[in-house]
Every structure is written in C-alpha cells, then in structure tokens.
Amino acid sequence: xxxxxxxxxxxxxxxxxxxxxxxxxxxxxxxxxxxxxxxxxxxxxxxxxxxxxxxxxxxxxxxxxxxxxxxxxxxxxxxxxxxxxxxxxxxxxxxxxxxxxxxxxxxxxxxxxxxxxxxxxxxxxxxxxxxxxxxxxxxxxxxxxxxxxxxxxxxxxxxxxxxxxxxxxxxxxxxxxxxxxxxxxxxxxxxxxxxxxxxxxxxxxxxxxxxxxxxxxxxxxxxxxxxxxxxxxxxxxxxxxxxxxxxxxxxxxxxxxxxxxxxxxxx
Amino acid sequence: xxxxxxxxxxxxxxxxxxxxxxxxxxxxxxxxxxxxxxxxxxxxxxxxxxxxxxxxxxxxxxxxxxxxxxx
Numbered sequence: 001x002x003x004x005x006x007x008x009x010x011x012x013x014x015x016x017x018x019x020x021x022x023x024x025x026x027x028x029x030x031x032x033x034x035x036x037x038x039x040x041x042x043x044x045x046x047x048x049x050x051x052x053x054x055x056x057x058x059x060x061x062x063x064x065x066x067x068x069x070x071x072x073x074x075x076x077x078x079x080x081x082x083x084x085x086x087x088x089x090x091x092x093x094x095x096x097x098x099x100x101x102x103x104x105x106x107x108x109x110x111x112x113x114x115x116x117x118x119x120x121x122x123x124x125x126x127x128x129x130x131x132x133x134x135x136x137x138x139x140x141x142x143x144x145x146x147x148x149x150x151x152x153x154x155x156x157x158x159x160x161x162x163x164x165x166x167x168x169x170x171x172x173x174x175x176x177x178x179x180x181x182x183x184x185x186x187x188x189x190x191x192x193x194x195x196x197x198x199x200x201x202x203x204x205x206x207x208x209x210x211x212x213x214x215x216x217x218x219x220x221x222x223x224x225x226x227x228x229x230x231x232x233x234x235x236x237x238x239x240x241x242x243x244x245x246x247x248x249x250x251x252x253x254x255x256x257x258x259x260x261x262x263x264x265x266x267x
Numbered sequence: 268x269x270x271x272x273x274x275x276x277x278x279x280x281x282x283x284x285x286x287x288x289x290x291x292x293x294x295x296x297x298x299x300x301x302x303x304x305x306x307x308x309x310x311x312x313x314x315x316x317x318x319x320x321x322x323x324x325x326x327x328x329x330x331x332x333x334x335x336x337x338x
Contacts, residue, residue: 243318
C-alpha cells in the first residue's frame with residue numbers, strides 16, 4: 001500500500017467469538033450491545049436526577065426528540081390510543097437502532113480495543129444475528145397481538161380464507177372460482193409474512209454491513225478526503241434506516257389491527 | 268472456467284440489478300415533487316414520507332450490494 005492508502009481490515013459477515021459463558025459464545029457485537037445499554041441507562045439516570053417542570057437546556061433537547069418521535073408515530077397510526085400504546089416499543093427500537101448504527105462513527109477509537117488479537121467492539125446492526133433477532137421478534141409480536149385481540153380462529157381466517165370459497169359458491173359458479181383465487185391469495189399472505197422478516201432484517205443489515213465494507217475499500221483506495229464523504233452519508237443513512245425500521249413496524253402493526261378510520265388529531 | 272473467473276463474473280452480474288431501483292426512486296421523487304408543487308404547505312409531511320419511500324425502494328439495491336460483497 002502506498003502512502004495515500006490505508007490498509008484496514010474488511011468486516012466479516014460472521015462475528016468473532018471472544019469467549020464462552022458456559023455453552024453460549026459471547027461475540028463482539030454482544031459486547032457493543034451491552035455498552036449501548038450502559039450508555040442509555042446512565043443517560044436516563046442522569047436525566048431523571050435533574051428533571052423539573054421548567055426544563056433547562058438538556059431536558060429541552062430530550063423533549064424535542066420525544067416530540068419528533070411522537071409526531072412520526074402519530075402520522076402512522078392516526079389514533080392517540082395506538083400512539084400511546086406503541087410509543088415505548090417503537091421509540092426504544094428507533095433509539096437503539098440509531099445508536100448502534102452510529103456508535104462506530106461517533107466513538108472513533110472503538111475499533112482499537114482488542115483482546116487477544118481480536119477487536120472487542122463491533123456495531124451490532126452490522127451483524128446479521130442482531131437484525132434478524134429484531135425483525136423476527138417484531139413480526140412475532142404483531143402476530144401474537146393479533147391473536148390476542150381477534151382470537152386464533154379469526155386470525156387464521158386471514159390466511160386460510162375458507163369463507164371466501166363458501167360465500168363465492170353460494171352466489172354462483174363464476175363467483176365460486178373467484179373465491180378460489182381469493183383463497184390462493186390468502187395463502188400467499190403467509191409467504192408475505194416471511195418476506196417481511198427477510199426484508200426488514202436484510203435492509204438494516206445490508207445498509208450497515210455494506211457501509212462498513214465500502215469504508216474499508218475507500219480507505220484502501222484513497223484515504224484522504226473520500227472516506228469522510230462516505231462517512232457523512234453513512235451517518236445520514238444510519239438515522240434514516242432506524243426511522244424506517246420503526247415506522248415499518250408501526251405500519252405493519254396498524255395493518256394487522258385492521259385499519260381504523262383516520263380521525264383528526266385534536267391538538 | 269476457473270472458480271475464480273466465475274466468481275468475478277458473478278460479482279459483476281450482481282451489480283446489473285441496480286438500475287431498477289434507480290428508476291423506481293427517480294419516479295418516486297418526481298411524484299413527491301409534483302405533489303409539493305400542487306400543495307406547497309404540506310411540504311414537511313410529503314418530504315418525510317418521501318424519505319421513507321426512498322429507503323424502502325433502495326432496499327433491493329442494498330440486497331444486491333450485500334450479495335456483491337459476500338460473493
């Protein structure tokens with residue numbers, strides 16, 4: 001490598017195992033998740049000590065962020081009841097994903113801590129395990145909420161639409177065949193649930209992993225101004241991907257609950 | 268054909284899929300600009316929905332990007 005290039009290590013898809021606790025391997029992305037948890041808990045403790053009815057600067061900033069997230073959720077749910085119900089989940093999801101997307105950029109020496117030759121910290125969302133876990137748990141949560149609200153038979157009748165066939169044949173043979181087509185569409189909805197898990201997880205993983213890989217390639221190509229432009233783009237994309245993940249989860253939840261009539265938010 | 272040659276050819280073929288998402292995003296942004304032109308006071312709301320739409324339309328190009336780096 002000549003002097004305008006910097007040799008950096010390409011990220012691998014699989015995370016490196018640092019040590020084992022019993023049968024469970026502890027990887028570098030798990031260590032970063034714990035680091036993020038410690039940062040968030042310290043932040044909340046410090047904020048709670050100084051909370052007051054007339055907010056100073058720090059609390060003002062936190063309230064601005066809170067109101068932005070609440071506006072985002074209001075636009076998706078159009079219902080104050082569902083916003084209040086969903087806000088803890090969606091806001092913590094957005095904050096966790098945004099922090100884990102950005103922790104590599106904002107704490108620049110994070111990659112240099114190493115233990116026995118392997119680096120200890122790695123952005124958790126650049127690891128496919130984290131994103132699949134988040135996406136799968138969100139989709140399972142929506143399924144269980146739908147079963148809890150509608151009962152298991154009505155929930156399954158969204159996918160196995162027998163009532164379409166029976167209702168169609170009551171009206172006539174032609175209608176009956178349309179009913180069979182609708183039944184097939186209902187079966188395809190099962191595949192679309194799996195596709196939602198895959199697309200949610202791959203979108204987040206792809207943006208973060210390919211972003212890190214491209215940063216390494218750019219450092220190997222021309223290390224002076226070029227990686228800084230890419231890192232700026234990567235900060236923007238980190239925020240946007242966090243927002244998209246949270247908004248899509250909220251949108252899928254509202255679809256599963258049955259779209260209610262949009263009412264004006266009286267504010 | 269060597270496996271190495273096939274691998275490089277596969278990497279190249281991966282990148283030909285990205286023009287679809289570019290066309291889709293261009294169409295989406297054009298429609299959003301048209302909507303802003305019709306109703307300028309809803310600009311903030313339309314812009315933020317456009318950003319979410321662009322991130323979704325980008326996702327298939329990102330799948331191809333990841334496949335490129337994994338192969």
